[in-house]
Amino acid sequence: MRETLASAKTYRTLSGLPLEPVYGPEHLPGFDADRDLGAPGQFPYTRGIHESMYRGRLWTMRQFAGFATAEETNARYHYLLDQGQAGLSVAFDLPTLMGFDSDHPTSRGEVGKCGVAISSLADMETLFSGIPLGDVTVSMTINSPASTIWAMYLAVAEQQGVDWSRISGTIQNDILKEYIAQKEYIYPPRPSMRLVTDSIEFATRHVPRFNPISISGYHIREAGSTAVQELAFTLRDGIEYVDWALERGLPVDSFAPRLSFFFNAHNDFFEEIAKYRAARKIWAYVMRDRYGAKDERSLKLRFHAQTAGCSLTWQQPQNNIVRTALQAMAAVLGGCQSLHTNSLDEAYALPSEHAVTIALRTQQVIAYESGVTNVPDPLGGSHFLERLTLDVEAAANEYIRRIDEMGGMINAIERGFPQTEIANASYEYQHSVEQGENVIVGVNRFTERVEQPIELLQIDETAECRQIARLGELKRRRSDSEVTRTLGALRRAAEGTENTMPYILDAVRAYATVGEISAALKDVFGGYTETSVL
Amino acid sequence: MDQKIRVLVAKPGLDGHDRGAKVIARALRDAGMEVVYTGLRQTPEMIVNAALQEDVQVIGLSILSGAHNAIVPRVMDLLKEKQMSDVLVIVGGIVPDEDAEQLKRLGVAAVYQPGASLEEIVEFIRSSVKQTA
Numbered sequence: 249m250r251e252t253l254a255s256a257k258t259y260r261t262l263s264g265l266p267l268e269p270v271y272g273p274e275h276l277p278g279f280d281a282d283r284d285l286g287a288p289g290q291f292p293y294t295r296g297i298h299e300s301m302y303r304g305r306l307w308t309m310r311q312f313a314g315f316a317t318a319e320e321t322n323a324r325y326h327y328l329l330d331q332g333q334a335g336l337s338v339a340f341d342l343p344t345l346m347g348f349d350s351d352h353p354t355s356r357g358e359v360g361k362c363g364v365a366i367s368s369l370a371d372m373e374t375l376f377s378g379i380p381l382g383d384v385t386v387s388m389t390i391n392s393p394a395s396t397i398w399a400m401y402l403a404v405a406e407q408q409g410v411d412w413s414r415i416s417g418t419i420q421n422d423i424l425k426e427y428i429a430q431k432e433y434i435y436p437p438r439p440s441m442r443l444v445t446d447s448i449e450f451a452t453r454h455v456p457r458f459n460p461i462s463i464s465g466y467h468i469r470e471a472g473s474t475a476v477q478e479l480a481f482t483l484r485d486g487i488e489y490v491d492w493a494l495e496r497g498l499p500v501d502s503f504a505p506r507l508s509f510f511f512n513a514h515n516d517f518f519e520e521i522a523k524y525r526a527a528r529k530i531w532a533y534v535m536r537d538r539y540g541a542k543d544e545r546s547l548k549l550r551f552h553a554q555t556a557g558c559s560l561t562w563q564q565p566q567n568n569i570v571r572t573a574l575q576a577m578a579a580v581l582g583g584c585q586s587l588h589t590n591s592l593d594e595a596y597a598l599p600s601e602h603a604v605t606i607a608l609r610t611q612q613v614i615a616y617e618s619g620v621t622n623v624p625d626p627l628g629g630s631h632f633l634e635r636l637t638l639d640v641e642a643a644a645n646e647y648i649r650r651i652d653e654m655g656g657m658i659n660a661i662e663r664g665f666p667q668t669e670i671a672n673a674s675y676e677y678q679h680s681v682e683q684g685e686n687v688i689v690g691v692n693r694f695t696e697r698v699e700q701p702i703e704l705l706q707i708d709e710t711a712e713c714r715q716i717a718r719l720g721e722l723k724r725r726r727s728d729s730e731v732t733r734t735l736g737a738l739r740r741a742a743e744g745t746e747n748t749m750p751y752i753l754d755a756v757r758a759y760a761t762v763g764e765i766s767a768a769l770k771d772v773f774g775g776y777t778e779t780s781v782l
Numbered sequence: 783m784d785q786k787i788r789v790l791v792a793k794p795g796l797d798g799h800d801r802g803a804k805v806i807a808r809a810l811r812d813a814g815m816e817v818v819y820t821g822l823r824q825t826p827e828m829i830v831n832a833a834l835q836e837d838v839q840v841i842g843l844s845i846l847s848g849a850h851n852a853i854v855p856r857v858m859d860l861l862k863e864k865q866m867s868d869v870l871v872i873v874g875g876i877v878p879d880e881d882a883e884q885l886k887r888l889g890v891a892a893v894y895q896p897g898a899s900l901e902e903i904v905e906f907i908r909s910s911v912k913q914t915a
Contacts, residue, residue, distance in 0.1 A: 342796035342847055357852020358796050431798030431822055472801045558801075562896040595896050596878065597848070671804050678805045682900055691897045704878070707848070780800075780821040782807055 262516035263474035265639050271632035288624035292532035294525045296583040297548040301624035308586035309611045314339030314364035315598050316711035318374035321364040337387040339363035345432045347393045347766030350715045359712035368761045370722050372400040382410040386417040392434040394421035395447050395749055396765045399756040418459040418508055421447055424485040424657055425464050428666045429471035434766055437658050439773035445492045450749035452503045459508040469512035470558045472674020475523045476640055478512060480647030481666050483530055488657040500539045504546035513575040514556040522636035524582030530641055553579035554588040560595040564690035565702050568592040573610045580614055581627055587611060593702055600705040667781045730758040735768045742772040787911050789840040792820040792829045797847035802874060809900040826856040833869060839911050845875040858888045870910050
């Protein structure tokens with residue numbers, strides 16, 4: 249029965265692109281190596297943004313981490329740096345991501361659960377205690393309250409005596425994908441875009457080595473999109489940010505080199521590699537032809553990759569090590585600049601130290617043992633991969649064209665366009681899993697009756713109480729009049745058109761909290777509730 | 783007369799990961815049920831009020847943030863307070879085994895962990911609602 253079905257089957261990528269039985273030169277009619285490929289380090293950067301790629305420098309192994317309080321997370325950071333990790337990546341808890349302090353009633357039960365709880369500069373000082381911000385690059389996954397958290401980071405750098413011109417790292421600060429996929433928004437889209445543009449402008453003028461945004465497809469993919477949708481919506485978000493920065497009066501080459509990207513590394517090995525290659529190519533053409541960028545650095549799409557959390561299974565969790573290794577290999581063959589590998593236990597909980605070490609070792613095995621780092625874009629020229637890269641590019645460009653026609657991404661979001669596309673794709677995928685058309689080892693094939701238990705990270709239940717106590721103590725210690733004064737000034741700046749960053753910095757230095765700053769901005773900007781698309 | 787089973791799919795807490803909730807809502811609808819989806823960030827009070835107003839037989843809670851031990855007991859208490867204990871409550875998400883057992887002791891009818899099949903959930907709701915009807 250199964251055999252007959254198999255012979256009648258049409259083969260497709262995970263995103264549904266049709267596949268030929270075998271690929272040869274006939275599948276690349278009119279292929280122009282200069283236009284479509286270029287050499288590594290050459291326009292349109294399909295083969296990578298550096299001439300020598302990983303011979304020159306490996307990607308940055310950057311494991312996303314954060315849990316409980318700043319103290320516990322600080323200890324994990326010291327551990328990861330001691331294990332040979334090159335950069336840090338901060339995971340914040342849900343209250344922080346949503347702009348609530350740890351002592352807010354809405355935060356109950358969520359403090360320190362999905363990441364570290366940061367309510368004020370005092371927490372940030374603890375988080376980076378003993379970590380020299382002039383030497384370590386730090387990525388922070390924060391969106392709606394991104395400027396507040398970034399201001400705290402800049403204030404810690406000041407305290408360490410490190411000049412802002414020397415610090416480097418990334419804030420995610422990609423609000424558009426929040427409306428599209430992850431749903432951690434506070435304000436309506438337009439004022440949110442103003443805050444993002446404020447931070448891009450501030451970085452351009454004062455923190456030139458920092459990436460003020462990481463335009464993210466990761467969450468779009470996790471929400472159930474296809475690879476093509478992930479690519480298209482992310483790049484179209486990028487176009488929206490460029491438009492807003494230009495509108496602000498920034499010359500394109502002043503900020504475009506600091507725009508960074510973040511993609512998912514999912515299961516379909518070749519489709520993922522094609523996606524990264526197509527991403528670089530589309531962006532290079534967009535920046536050159538749509539915006540007239542001249543600086544080569546503006547044309548080069550740099551990206552972080554993370555293996556697909558949604559592909560990890562609860563069943564037979566050790567298999568997740570293998571999934572992650574394959575996904576990480578795709579990201580490396582696709583030319584990523586930094587990489588996070590998920591831990592085997594992440595369908596259950598935040599990773600244990602043991603699990604996160606295996607995940608980091610997976611990257612080290614790829615980097616130092618597999619040999620794939622010896623030449624740039626080793627799969628370049630494969631008939632199959634080049635065809636797939638062209639197909640992914642064409643399909644993504646078609647989406648970008650449709651969103652242009654709608655008047656841009658904000659209009660598209662307000663219509664629910666990307667949200668509906670993703671919901672449809674995720675439902676179809678789930679359906680195909682139910683039908684057994686997509687196999688998930690250990691879930692719908694090769695299942696086992698008895699599961700081997702694994703050891704999990706337990707978040708100390710006292711973390712919430714300790715964090716609330718710390719915050720209460722801070723609120724008694726700080727100068728209330730300074731907090732009131734700086735928040736008032738911020739409110740007035742938000743009502744006008746000035747850049748809000750200097751005012752947020754003042755408020756942060758006065759130990760105003762994430763909750764207070766977000767509330768002040770919400771007074772001015774209002775809140776946001778989406779119309780749910782089913 | 784063919785009475786459709788009425789289900790409220792709810793997303794409590796701060797977690798915005800609504801992929802599972804949306805897939806479930808659609809699957810239940812495709813299975814012929816009447817589905818109301820609350821949208822994001824609902825408090826237990828909002829959820830129980832919606833369940834009352836919509837006169838549902840089933841509440842499905844989707845929680846992936848680890849906050850289930852704070853949220854679910856509150857929903858169960860409110861249902862008891864409003865004499866709605868006959869409403870079938872099911873929970874889906876990242877819920878460790880020990881917690882799942884604890885939630886069941888509080889009256890949750892079923893807990894679905896990652897990898898659960900849609901068909902299994904549909905069947906469970908059908909058979910449970912039939913029994914109580």
